[in-house]
Amino acid sequence: MFFTVNNNTWQVCFVNPGDPQLQRSDGTYTLGVTDNNLKTVFMCNDLSSQMIDKVLCHELTHVHAMEYGYSIPIETEEIVADFISLFGRSIVTVADELIYQLLGNNTIRYCA
Numbered sequence: 001m002f003f004t005v006n007n008n009t010w011q012v013c014f015v016n017p018g019d020p021q022l023q024r025s026d027g028t029y030t031l032g033v034t035d036n037n038l039k040t041v042f043m044c045n046d047l048s049s050q051m052i053d054k055v056l057c058h059e060l061t062h063v064h065a066m067e068y069g070y071s072i073p074i075e076t077e078e079i080v081a082d083f084i085s086l087f088g089r090s091i092v093t094v095a096d097e098l099i100y101q102l103l104g105n106n107t108i109r110y111c112a
């Protein structure tokens, strides 16, 4: 699966649990990894739908930070990525609803 952020093409690659692509530098395994060199988000292929959503949103936060040059301490970026994975969709949905109420049919013009 391919997607584009800031005019760069990325892919999502699902791998088995324990795949080396899911291994951190400290040797532990995780559920998702964002590799800026390969422009690839590696995801464990053994996740529930809810966890796919959470992990994918978390990793996409890393992709956006990398693509838009947000250089912040990794501990902070992890907190932001977790927050976005939990509440990002709700924030955007509420914002879309409010913008539509404010602008009605002019929403597209405002967002363009």
Ligand SMILES: [Zn+2]
Pocket: 058, 059, 062, 078, 081
């Ligand atoms: Zn992370």
